Amino acid sequence: MRRKNAFMLFLTAFIWGTAFVAQSVGMDYLGPFGFNGIRSLIGGVALLPCIYILGKINKNSNEKGDVKTLAAGGICCGLALFAASSMQQIGIQYTTAGKAGFITAFYIVLVPVFGIFLGKKTGWKIWLAVALALAGLYFLCITESFSVGRGDIYVFIGALLFTVHILVIDYFAPRTDGVKMSCIQFFVAGILSMFPMAAFETTTVEGIMRSWGPLLYAGVLSCGVAYTLQIIGQKNMNPTVASLILSLESCISVLAGWAILGEQLSVREGVGCILMFAAIVLAQIPEKQSKNRQTAAL
Secondary structure (H helix, E strand, O other): OHHHHHHHHHHHHHHHHHHHHHHHHHOOOOOHHHHHHHHHHHHHHHHHHHHHHHHHHOOOOOOOOOHHHHHHHHHHHHHHHHHHHHHHHHHHOOOOHHHHHHHHOOHHHHHHHHHHHOOOOOOHHHHHHHHHHHHHHHHHHOOOOOOOOHHHHHHHHHHHHHHHHHHHHHHHHHHOOHHHHHHHHHHHHHHHHHHHHHHHOOOOHHHHHHOHHHHHHHHHHHHHHHHHHHHHHOOOOOHHHHHHHHOHHHHHHHHHHHHHOOOOOOHHHHHHHHHHHHHHHHHHOOOOOOHHHHHHHO
16 A cells, blocks of 8 residues: 555656646746636546546445535645645746745655644654755755745745645545545635636636647646545655655656756756655655564564
């Protein structure tokens, strides 16, 4: 189960990393709220047939959780997702992509820090993996002198909100149906995005038609598939380990730019990728049980 969950989270990171290409092209014709809103609604619609099929397959199984828990989880996840993605997208307009990637990746540190206040235990291997991941992300993302500006503050707020999103999923995922909760969160995030889109952006049918490819990729795969894999993969998974695996999105985005767009991968970025993968491997090594716990198990 641990390996299966880790693979799901890695696949999530892969889809998100490659989706940066689609998001970059789609933003040529749509504003940040318009793009996020439409792709979220597409993601929610894409999950409806999946829910129907899974319902037929598991017709005789007991329904996990109640409707109230499902609704609460979907709404809370949707609110957190809308707020986090909005802050990140706004911040990117005022800062560089490298700084935004590094600041957003602070959720790797913030998840275990927040987890301490929620009573979650984190071993020394996880903290060492966190340190390696941060070092890797620094080499991967920071290519210019670091300074704090308005955009950096927005992106940092987004990182805080992404941390909340991960912890909210960690709370609700074991208690309810993950696919249904994912569907609800996308409709919530998509509907909420429509209000600032109507107030601050000009969205045209022509712009949507020109962005249909990126919207479908970002909606069906990045939203409908990846976020659902995240919810399912995080079940009974240490949220710190989950955030480390998901942070591979940064490495994969660099590799996708090199493979698809012909962008060059520098030695510095290569070192960052190696450190990130080392952190993931370290985080997946199980802790040795103490003698007392082994004796008790016997």
